[in-house]
Amino acid sequence: MSTGTTKLDVVVSDVVPVNDLVTRFHFRRRDGELLPTFSGGAHVVVEMRDSDRTRLNPYSLMGSPLDTREYTISVRRDDVGRGGSLFMHRQVKPGLEMVISYPVNLFSLDLRAKKHLMLAGGIGITPFMAQTSQLAAAGGNFELHYTCRTASLGTYADVLQQRYGSRVKLYHDDREERIDLDRLLSSQPLGTHLYVCGPAGMINWVRDRAAALGWPSETVHFEHFAAPQPGAPFDVTLAVSGKTIRVGEQQSLLEAMEAAGVDPPYLCRGGVCGQCETNVISSDGKFIHNDHWLSEEDHRSGCKIMPCVSRFDGKSLVLER
Amino acid sequence: MAAKTIISRPIYGTLSPQPGRHHLFIADAEGALAITDMAGKAPSGFFDGAEIDFIPGPENRHLAALEALKPAQLHVAPSFASLLPRLKQTLTNAHMGLRLYLAGTEGLIGQAMQVALEAGMDHTSMQTEHRGSLARRMQCVHCKGITENVTTQPALCAHCGLLLLVRDHYSRRLAAFQGVCINAEDRSENPPMEEAFP
Amino acid sequence: MGITFRKETFRDDYTFRNSPEHIRRFPFPFNEDAYMYAVNIEPHVVGPKGSVLENLIDVDEHYVAEMQDRALVLAEDPLRCQSLPHMTLAGWDLLELLMEQQALGYPEHFTLERDGDRWRWINRPLGIDDTFTFGDTSTLPYGPMEYITRQSQGDFCILDQRDGNLWMDAGMVTTQADWSLDFDIGMNFFEWHAPVPLAHEKGIFTRALKFLTNIQQGKPARRLNWTMTINPRLDTSPENYHKWGPDRATVTPENVGEKVHLRVELQSFWRLPRSNAIVFPIRCYLIKMDELVTQPKWARRLHRVIRDLPEELATYKGLTRYRPTLVEWLSKLDDGSPTSPGFGPD
Known part of the structure; x- marks a missing residue:
């Protein structure tokens, strides 16, 4: 099924x-x-x-x-x-x-946490809007650190400060305000869980510092939907359905399959959920992997691709679809 | 007649130094050697942020080897029960980034892990290494009593007296293996007790 | 027309019986003449009228008696119902699911009235009419999971989803096939299945976990499992094994039909909305051999399945001691003629 x-x-x-x-x-x-x-x-x-x-x-x-x-x-x-x-x-x-x-x-709260520490960057604030509402209603312990470019682009910063007061801390890039991340991460009580949502660079920075400071990976949660990137068109053979398709410049491989009537399952279309993982039968060329699902080993092997966000550059690609 | 090994049977590894600045070691008897073996792989200054809580046991060895590591703190306790209040206090005041290393008998690893779980640590983040006796803590599934230092298969429940098969099925929450009546279907069957967990 | 609930017992004098209509709707678990583990998971959608799948949460003629038996088990051993502290929200999710499904399927027996978070629940078979505030535990006599599962047939396990695994962090388990919630609570999917033979090696649990962690809201799934029980005893817990274990030595050629029961679990899997946990109801159906063999196809097929069952599975299911007697008894009802495909009786 x-x-x-x-x-x-x-x-x-x-x-x-x-x-x-x-x-x-x-x-x-x-x-x-x-x-x-x-x-x-x-x-x-x-x-x-x-x-x-x-x-x-x-x-x-x-x-x-x-x-x-x-x-x-x-x-x-x-x-x-x-x-x-x-x-x-x-x-x-x-x-x-x-x-x-x-x-x-795919970015669920760990309800065992004694404290929820949330770090948002830019539009990455949106999942925290719902999570803080949920936690506040249940008397949950949370703290939100929100970085935005300018005060006027601090989406919902005013609403959040009104609702939660000092539990929300703002950092404005144009005022040179920066999170003192090491200090923040070193002062959290045992049993805290960390959640990050924002640009890829911010997520990587927070994950790296948390790991270096001894935070176990089970306590660090992040969500980053990769948007499918445009790129040079390429041709793909779908072996199971017996079709050959062209993936357009502004189209993702998954969208091209769907346009041809082939419907792999999906939940996120952003390289996170793993549903549309597809086996490669043969290939001659270079993969452009953009997902967060496959391991580095999988990426190197050339045996799998996530059609929602990843592309291909080369002579031929045959997929098990 | 030991049961075949199964997935819930804990698998202990070899201690390895983790990233971070604060490290808490809990060890009994031969477990000290797991720490000294690991010390060779640790970056310099590693033990400046380390506390070692050590239960030497009756043979009272290995203390000097631990002292030589010059940890920030070295605490010697006569038993796990006597260490417990201190351990709870340490964990209550601890911050994220503290890493836990447990080494020695299965009973010690299991009980220390139980306390750390309650403090909000995740079991997969703890380093464990088994050294020394294989004696088991066993929970009788029937009366719920815990029997310490079980070395035979089958074993008698110290509380209700039923003869129990000591399974490999293990509960982290209880820090115990499961004991199930071995002759429930026919009480006249009396399989011999054999030394199984020396 | 409502269900006529039977007055019967699952202990002591064992007056449990299935009515003729309930024999025909029994979820016979074998669709061919042999059995081996498989990931036999399918979408949990409504099935034919008159089957146990007529409603997604099934209520049958044994409802009242099963709830009375559950209350007796809990009075003896409250550890059969446990919920780790972070699972209360999932308990509310489950309460909502079971109230909605029971009221939807059996409006003559159950009614749910909702006015914002002010809810009124009427359970006529058990004589309950409670008004409470959804989300406020102090307005119910028990925690939300315990409250509703004292009024719902089957065992319930609530699985928290974290780190790509499922964790058995809450449950109501009083009719189980020989496993202990008190021991297994807090374990992950692989750990609590650890004692099951053969399936790990076949990669069954790895595939099943991958499927279960992807279960979506509004799209539940189900599978069947089975074992056998001597006497119609619901509480075959390891806690009481020393009390019911001796029954396995009491099977004789004369009493097979009355004593030996096929025990089928209809397991379903649902994503819970607020907690993002999975609930895993395990609904147990019992049928005694005398009742089962009134359907000749089932008699022939069960004979072949039990006769050819691999030894490890027979041991795990606890059949070893009485399997020869049972196979001999069933063989007399098997003329060797072929069986029709599918689960149902002819």
């Missing part, structure tokens, strides 16, 4: 510009029922029907898990990406009917 998520038919109930880069979208069910309950850190995959092409991007749910009348996501505009965020910003208006996936949580 294959895995994957059930779909939800929703309507856009509100579109709210938050600042120069970020817009918030509200969804309700078309049938008027409540949406499924979710847990802090969960995401949904939003289907964007843009004339003849469909994009599917994951976004963290940022509302309170206690309120399931609507789901909210925040989307940061990316002017050089593949167009998903631009579609959301330009085309999605209140009243538009859309399809989203059931919530899936």
